[in-house]
Amino acid sequence: MSYSAKVIDHYENPRNVGSFDKDDADVGTGMVGQPTCGDVMKLQIKVGKDGIIEDARFKTYGCGSAIASSSLVTEWVKGKTVEEAMTIRNTQIAEELALPPVKIHCSVLAEDAIKAAVADYRKKHGENQGE
Amino acid sequence: MKLPIYLDYAATTPVDPRVAEKMIPYLTANFGNPASRSHSFGWEAESAVEKAREQVADLVGADPKEIIWTSGATESDNLAIKGAAHFYGRDKGKHLITVKTEHKAVLDTMREMERQGYQVTYLDVRENGLIDLEAFKAALTPDTCLASVMLVNNEIGVIQPIAEIGALCREKGVIFHVDAAQAAGKVAIDLKNLPVDLMSFSAHKAYGPKGIGALYVRRKPRVRLEAEMHGGGHERGFRSGTLPTHQIVGMGEAFALAREEMAAENARIAGLRDRLLAGLSGIESAYVNGDLDARIPHNLNVSFAYVEGESLIMAIKDLAVSSGSACTSASLEPSYVLSALGRSDELAHSSIRFSLGRFTTEEEIDHAISLLTQKVAQLRDMSPLWEMAQAGIDLNTVQWAAH
Numbered sequence: 001m002s003y004s005a006k007v008i009d010h011y012e013n014p015r016n017v018g019s020f021d022k023d024d025a026d027v028g029t030g031m032v033g034q035p036t037c038g039d040v041m042k043l044q045i046k047v048g049k050d051g052i053i054e055d056a057r058f059k060t061y062g063c064g065s066a067i068a069s070s071s072l073v074t075e076w077v078k079g080k081t082v083e084e085a086m087t088i089r090n091t092q093i094a095e096e097l098a099l100p101p102v103k104i105h106c107s108v109l110a111e112d113a114i115k116a117a118v119a120d121y122r123k124k125h126g127e128n129q130g131e
Numbered sequence: 132m133k134l135p136i137y138l139d140y141a142a143t144t145p146v147d148p149r150v151a152e153k154m155i156p157y158l159t160a161n162f163g164n165p166a167s168r169s170h171s172f173g174w175e176a177e178s179a180v181e182k183a184r185e186q187v188a189d190l191v192g193a194d195p196k197e198i199i200w201t202s203g204a205t206e207s208d209n210l211a212i213k214g215a216a217h218f219y220g221r222d223k224g225k226h227l228i229t230v231k232t233e234h235k236a237v238l239d240t241m242r243e244m245e246r247q248g249y250q251v252t253y254l255d256v257r258e259n260g261l262i263d264l265e266a267f268k269a270a271l272t273p274d275t276c277l278a279s280v281m282l283v284n285n286e287i288g289v290i291q292p293i294a295e296i297g298a299l300c301r302e303k304g305v306i307f308h309v310d311a312a313q314a315a316g317k318v319a320i321d322l323k324n325l326p327v328d329l330m331s332f333s334a335h336k337a338y339g340p341k342g343i344g345a346l347y348v349r350r351k352p353r354v355r356l357e358a359e360m361h362g363g364g365h366e367r368g369f370r371s372g373t374l375p376t377h378q379i380v381g382m383g384e385a386f387a388l389a390r391e392e393m394a395a396e397n398a399r400i401a402g403l404r405d406r407l408l409a410g411l412s413g414i415e416s417a418y419v420n421g422d423l424d425a426r427i428p429h430n431l432n433v434s435f436a437y438v439e440g441e442s443l444i445m446a447i448k449d450l451a452v453s454s455g456s457a458c459t460s461a462s463l464e465p466s467y468v469l470s471a472l473g474r475s476d477e478l479a480h481s482s483i484r485f486s487l488g489r490f491t492t493e494e495e496i497d498h499a500i501s502l503l504t505q506k507v508a509q510l511r512d513m514s515p516l517w518e519m520a521q522a523g524i525d526l527n528t529v530q531w532a533a534h
Binding site: 003011014017019031032033034035036038039040041042059060061062063064066067112116 | 437438439441442445512513514515516517518526531532
């Protein structure tokens with residue numbers, strides 16, 4: 001499997017690896033994927049009082065593309081409002097990382113991880129879960 | 132030490148320089164067609180081909196007349212299974228037996244036989260990768276015309292009890308084929324005393340060139356095959372096509388070297404494998420796949436739990452290893468061989484096959500151990516599964532979100 005330079009860069013120097021306390025009221029946690037499918041992504045966002053995502057962390061079990069996709073979205077969501085983060089599409093992730101067709105599912109997973117993290121945050125704050 | 136380090140000898144081996152040296156004159160000066168009967172160019176080529184046939188036969192305790200040249204073990208498997216099933220299936224019955232952990236060259240040929248109206252039983256293996264003799268015995272029916280079981284598995288290196296399986300086949304008059312592509316030059320094979328009718332060999336797994344292999348076809352009692360390749364009637368009609376003299380000379384020399392050096396080489400490689408195993412034992416939650424005793428010393432297949440295989444291979448790019456077999460590593464499926472052992476998929480996802488060989492050094496093994504120790508730890512720091520396992524969560528009880 002040959003990877004793009006951007007995938008390799010994110011894989012070798014992953015951004016924002018780690019965990020926040022998932023019980024913190026400002027933290028939204030999304031965990032998507034299945035071990036049996038070969039990838040599990042955990043994405044966490046920390047949202048400020050102004051509704052802007054101050055920080056993000058990830059942990060991923062998966063191939064190089066899955067790790068790169070999650071690393072990339074932690075960078076992208078930072079500084080965005082929760083609503084803006086929800087507009088990130090898997091096609092943008094796949095394009096940025098030049099993912100080959102067999103790895104498109106990694107970008108889909110990353111998009112799902114953002115949605116799951118936001119849903120968790122909104123649930124904590126009693127908001128409805130629609131987009 | 133030269134990087135990357137080659138630890139994928141089960142995929143292919145380099146041609147031994149001593150072998151290459153013997154091959155070269157047959158590309159240039161001695162270029163004759165071994166089938167040319169009317170001049171010395173042909174005679175010389177023919178004599179080189181026959182010498183090589185003896186060298187191959189000698190390694191496995193066969194008569195040279197029992198060796199048929201093919202393009203490799205895949206072709207040998209095809210010729211053996213299709214050729215014998217077509218011949219014996221007419222009278223005996225159209226039932227075939229094989230094992231779920233066989234190489235694709237056997238499994239895909241069996242699928243083709245199913246399309247041709249044959250019934251095939253695919254036997255399970257035990258957790259250690261070895262076949263259950265009772266299950267094999269139970270699978271035999273009056274309609275069974277052929278069974279095919281590999282000697283050494285390409286992914287996990289386990290050695291199947293082919294003498295016992297062959298004896299069961301003999302009792303029932305079933306033709307027994309053995310794929311020995313991964314075995315020749317690594318385990319002693321004596322076809323004089325083994326109840327095996329057909330055996331496939333490959334040169335490039337044993338320091339010979341790619342593109343040449345052989346099929347052993349027993350003469351006493353005589354085993355019949357229907358030819359699958361028609362043409363000039365070469366190889367006594369079993370397999371037509373001009374013989375590639377240089378390739379054949381290479382296979383002969385490679386097998387002759389294996390015969391001389393196998394005992395010493397196996398001992399040296401077993402030492403290196405033990406060193407690798409001891410080194411990797413320092414890594415938590417790492418498991419060896421397949422039986423450790425009934426196994427060639429050249430192979431170590433290890434699952435690193437909570438780490439995904441492809442990302443691990445990417446992390447250890449200084450090591451040329453494979454995840455699953457070379458033929459399936461382009462797909463996203465977990466290895467079917469490890470699945471057959473009953474390994475959970477998440478363990479299968481993180482399995483690495485290390486295969487050691489003639490040119491592997493202690494220094495290379497030590498580098499591999501330190502690199503793996505470091506990278507597995509790094510990837511686990513990044514793995515949500517590892518984090519959950521460390522927190523005492525049983526991953527089997529987690530409800531995973533479908534996607």
